[in-house]
Amino acid sequence: MSVDIKTSMPGTPPRVIKDINGQELKELTKAGLQWLKTNQQTVNALNVFPVPDGDTGTNMVLTMQSAWDEISELSEKTAGKMSHAIAHGALMGARGNSGVILSQIWRGFSRALDGAATINHKNIGQVFAEARDTAYKGVVRPVEGTILTVIKDIARAAISSQGTTNNLYEILESIIAAADLSVKNTPDLLPVLKEAGVVDAGGKGLFYILEGMLRYWQGLPLDVAITAIQPLSAMNLENTLEAIEPGQDFEVVLDFHPDNNLNFEDFYASLEGMGTSIQIGEGDGMYRVHIHVPDDKLYEPIIYARSLGTVTKVAIENLVAQMSEIENQRTTRLQLTNVEPGQIAVVAVAPGPGIARVFASLGVAGLVEGGQTMNPSTQELLNAFENLPTDKIIILPNNKNIILAARSAAELTVKKVEVIPTRTVPQGLAAMLRLMPDGEFDDVVAEMTRAIDEVETGEITVATRNVEIDGVQVNEGQIIVLHNGKLVASEEDLTEACLRLLEIARAEDYELITLFYGNNLSMHNVSPIVDTLREKYPEQEFEVQEGGQPHYYFIIGIE
Amino acid sequence: MREPAMKIAIVTDSTADIPADLASTLQINVIPTILVMENISIPDDQYFSRDEFYAKLPQYHPLPTTAAPATGVFEDKYQQLLDNGAEMILSIHIASLLSGVCNVAATAAQSFPGKIRVIDSQQVSMGLGFQVIHAARAAQAGQPVEEILNGIVAVRTRIRLVAMLNTLEYLRRSGRVSWAKAWIGNLLNVKPFVEVKDGQVLRAGDVRTRNKGIRRLMDMLQAIPKFEELAILHTHASDEAEDMRSQLELDDSVPTYIVNVTPVIGTHVGPAALGFTVVQSA
Numbered sequence: 001m002s003v004d005i006k007t008s009m010p011g012t013p014p015r016v017i018k019d020i021n022g023q024e025l026k027e028l029t030k031a032g033l034q035w036l037k038t039n040q041q042t043v044n045a046l047n048v049f050p051v052p053d054g055d056t057g058t059n060m061v062l063t064m065q066s067a068w069d070e071i072s073e074l075s076e077k078t079a080g081k082m083s084h085a086i087a088h089g090a091l092m093g094a095r096g097n098s099g100v101i102l103s104q105i106w107r108g109f110s111r112a113l114d115g116a117a118t119i120n121h122k123n124i125g126q127v128f129a130e131a132r133d134t135a136y137k138g139v140v141r142p143v144e145g146t147i148l149t150v151i152k153d154i155a156r157a158a159i160s161s162q163g164t165t166n167n168l169y170e171i172l173e174s175i176i177a178a179a180d181l182s183v184k185n186t187p188d189l190l191p192v193l194k195e196a197g198v199v200d201a202g203g204k205g206l207f208y209i210l211e212g213m214l215r216y217w218q219g220l221p222l223d224v225a226i227t228a229i230q231p232l233s234a235m236n237l238e239n240t241l242e243a244i245e246p247g248q249d250f251e252v253v254l255d256f257h258p259d260n261n262l263n264f265e266d267f268y269a270s271l272e273g274m275g276t277s278i279q280i281g282e283g284d285g286m287y288r289v290h291i292h293v294p295d296d297k298l299y300e301p302i303i304y305a306r307s308l309g310t311v312t313k314v315a316i317e318n319l320v321a322q323m324s325e326i327e328n329q330r331t332t333r334l335q336l337t338n339v340e341p342g343q344i345a346v347v348a349v350a351p352g353p354g355i356a357r358v359f360a361s362l363g364v365a366g367l368v369e370g371g372q373t374m375n376p377s378t379q380e381l382l383n384a385f386e387n388l389p390t391d392k393i394i395i396l397p398n399n400k401n402i403i404l405a406a407r408s409a410a411e412l413t414v415k416k417v418e419v420i421p422t423r424t425v426p427q428g429l430a431a432m433l434r435l436m437p438d439g440e441f442d443d444v445v446a447e448m449t450r451a452i453d454e455v456e457t458g459e460i461t462v463a464t465r466n467v468e469i470d471g472v473q474v475n476e477g478q479i480i481v482l483h484n485g486k487l488v489a490s491e492e493d494l495t496e497a498c499l500r501l502l503e504i505a506r507a508e509d510y511e512l513i514t515l516f517y518g519n520n521l522s523m524h525n526v527s528p529i530v531d532t533l534r535e536k537y538p539e540q541e542f543e544v545q546e547g548g549q550p551h552y553y554f555i556i557g558i559e
Numbered sequence: 560m561r562e563p564a565m566k567i568a569i570v571t572d573s574t575a576d577i578p579a580d581l582a583s584t585l586q587i588n589v590i591p592t593i594l595v596m597e598n599i600s601i602p603d604d605q606y607f608s609r610d611e612f613y614a615k616l617p618q619y620h621p622l623p624t625t626a627a628p629a630t631g632v633f634e635d636k637y638q639q640l641l642d643n644g645a646e647m648i649l650s651i652h653i654a655s656l657l658s659g660v661c662n663v664a665a666t667a668a669q670s671f672p673g674k675i676r677v678i679d680s681q682q683v684s685m686g687l688g689f690q691v692i693h694a695a696r697a698a699q700a701g702q703p704v705e706e707i708l709n710g711i712v713a714v715r716t717r718i719r720l721v722a723m724l725n726t727l728e729y730l731r732r733s734g735r736v737s738w739a740k741a742w743i744g745n746l747l748n749v750k751p752f753v754e755v756k757d758g759q760v761l762r763a764g765d766v767r768t769r770n771k772g773i774r775r776l777m778d779m780l781q782a783i784p785k786f787e788e789l790a791i792l793h794t795h796a797s798d799e800a801e802d803m804r805s806q807l808e809l810d811d812s813v814p815t816y817i818v819n820v821t822p823v824i825g826t827h828v829g830p831a832a833l834g835f836t837v838v839q840s841a
Contacts, residue, residue, distance in 0.1 A: 053733060055595065055624040055626075059595070059626055062598065065598075066629075088631065091634070093631075094629040094630055095595065096626050097662065100627070100659065140662055140665050357746060358746045358747060433765040434764040434765070454771060511769070545747070
């Protein structure tokens with residue numbers, strides 16, 4: 001091995017490396033592993049293909065780790081034998097698709113070095129060409145825009161640069177430049193990457209391995225994640241968090257002009273001591289820092305930036321509060337399901353906005369407002385499904401007074417429409433759970449119809465006149481209890497009414513009680529009532545939802 | 560006249576969930592799949608029991624991920640079987656739409672041209688296991704390769720695998736099933752049903768309570784006119800699985816297995832899932 005300058009700082013004269021022996025290859029492998037490990041989460045976050053399970057970085061690290069474990073004690077001098085050991089380790093520890101391909105790359109790499117003492121400018125083209133060929137063979141159906149394309153471009157760069165220089169340092173530089181370009185190009189080859197706005201994870205992992213090797217030659221640290229300073233315009237500070245982890249209480253974004261040239265390594269390391277999700281943008285002599293910090297370090301980035309220069313702008317957001325707001329929006333958004341032609345679509349009648357949201361979350365394609373005192377017209381029902389791009393429609397009237405209008409609508413269209421005679425909201429929900437949009441229409445209708453009987457319904461409302469029905473005498477203004485549509489009791493008190501219902505319905509024999517409270521109540525009124533019910537029925541599970549229906553204090557499902 | 564029987568070895572992976580004693584009787588070679596937790600690879604069924612795993616699963620953040628065994632592990636196993644006299648190896652694995660195992664096995668098989676047939680079972684757990692068991696029995700009976708391969712396909716078409724998950728959360732977080740990944744959450748708590756068919760995980764309706772779900776599983780089983788073999792699958796819900804078996808009142812002619820499913824599948828579906836796989840009678 002001949003490394004002329006090794007532990008120099010960036011910007012020093014070009015290095016000259018003529019060959020790589022077994023021990024140097026070992027060091028390079030270690031450096032590749034370390035740098036990949038440092039950037040593991042970045043690679044994980046890119047993972048959308050072939051399965052978006054976010055473990056490409058982890059799998060590549062495990063594969064490289066297994067290769068390293070195989071050679072860490074080896075004193076082998078030749079590159080040939082060392083590369084065989086690396087390949088064997090990678091092969092035995094390959095994890096995931098990218099890991100398998102990575103192990104194939106090593107296998108081809110070592111095959112080309114059979115019996116070779118060193119890697120040099122004469123064989124390096126062949127080494128990467130063989131790595132490429134073996135990688136392609138390791139995949140049943142090769143897909144471009146992946147790590148395969150990247151190794152292909154690397155091999156091309158190795159072959160073309162071996163003719164222009166005998167310096168492996170320069171060859172590695174051009175290989176990395178080609179890898180970088182190739183990775184950036186992956187979204188143009190693989191649409192799924194473009195849609196997700198990412199580059200290929202496996203290709204990026206391979207890039208990091210090679211870059212780690214170069215950084216080792218450059219004497220640069222391998223254990224500090226350096227998200228290179230990006231142009232300000234390229235910074236993406238949109239909140240992409242799915243969940244807040246401990247220590248991410250606040251997001252701080254600040255702009256500052258440093259008094260002197262910034263020592264980026266120190267700067268980054270200091271920020272790392274304060275928080276996570278660090279991004280740094282640069283433009284026009286100023287820097288923008290983005291960082292997530294825990295509660296007790298909220299002001300540290302600002303104090304630190306002030307010690308380095310002039311802070312011009314600070315924005316702080318409470319991530320915990322923001323997250324719960326996002327969560328809230330997610331649950332209050334009313335998103336109807338898009339059906340494809342040929343699929344089965346469901347149109348549900350909902351008496352209140354809360355109930356409408358629940359139906360929407362279960363996958364209805366159309367909603368019509370309506371209930372006890374506001375029956376939708378046949379035309380309104382017709383409108384709800386006439387424009388759906390399918391001709392297989394199921395209507396859930398969810399009220400006995402709407403079933404007839406629904407049937408009329410069904411007769412007025414050329415589409416195939418079935419009315420499942422749900423008389424209550426809980427019945428409609430029970431039916432909705434069995435929807436299979438791609439199933440046989442008749443089977444699905446039968447299954448959804450069967451589900452209606454799986455739930456008991458209670459309704460708590462107010463008597464609008466004095467009357468006696470089924471032996472129950474009620475006076476106007478009294479609270480009345482209906483069980484499966486039948487008047488069963490009258491009470492003066494709401495809690496008593498709920499208790500009566502559960503008693504009559506024999507709630508102790510069921511598992512789950514779902515209460516939808518009406519627009520005349522709020523969670524504030526409802527909580528103490530539910531507490532009482534829970535106390536009385538400790539074995540049963542209670543679920544409380546805002547139904548938003550008028551007139552009815554509660555619509556209750558018992559199942 | 561028939562040719563003298565070829566010596567055929569059977570290989571599968573641990574997602575087949577074949578009971579260990581049966582695998583050993585039928586000389587089925589099981590290669591452990593991998594669970595990855597905190598950058599450590601754990602081969603299936605090493606270091607902790609399945610029940611221990613499921614008891615802890617809700618506390619893991621992020622969820623353990625899974626990986627296929629390495630190419631080299633397959634190559635070593637194939638080599639060893641060929642060295643011991645196998646003339647042909649049938650390597651039968653978890654659905655390729657859900658896992659990379661088939662791809663890895665096929666890569667390893669390239670080193671042994673003409674000796675290894677890699678078969679995508681299009682199933683998971685005992686849905687795969689029953690196909691492997693069938694192949695192993697046929698191999699022991701001295702059937703020729705093509706006949707065994709046809710037999711595997713014939714069994715596959717008669718398999719049904721349905722499960723009730725306790726929550727869709729794990730399937731969503733695992734990211735392997737696109738509809739589950741896109742799921743943003745129901746406003747109601749539900750127990751989703753899934754069915755594995757043609758290598759895909761399909762939605763099969765929801766129920767709201769566990770007992771209703773168990774009844775639905777029983778209804779589905781009882782609606783099948785006749786079946787040859789049954790496995791009740793669960794992730795740490797053995798009491799309910801036992802209850803299901805006793806309620807079915809099957810006679811002894813139907814072999815029934817109760818299987819605590821491998822964590823390599825379980826990390827994607829979560830604890831307290833319950834379901835079945837049957838081989839329906841022809």
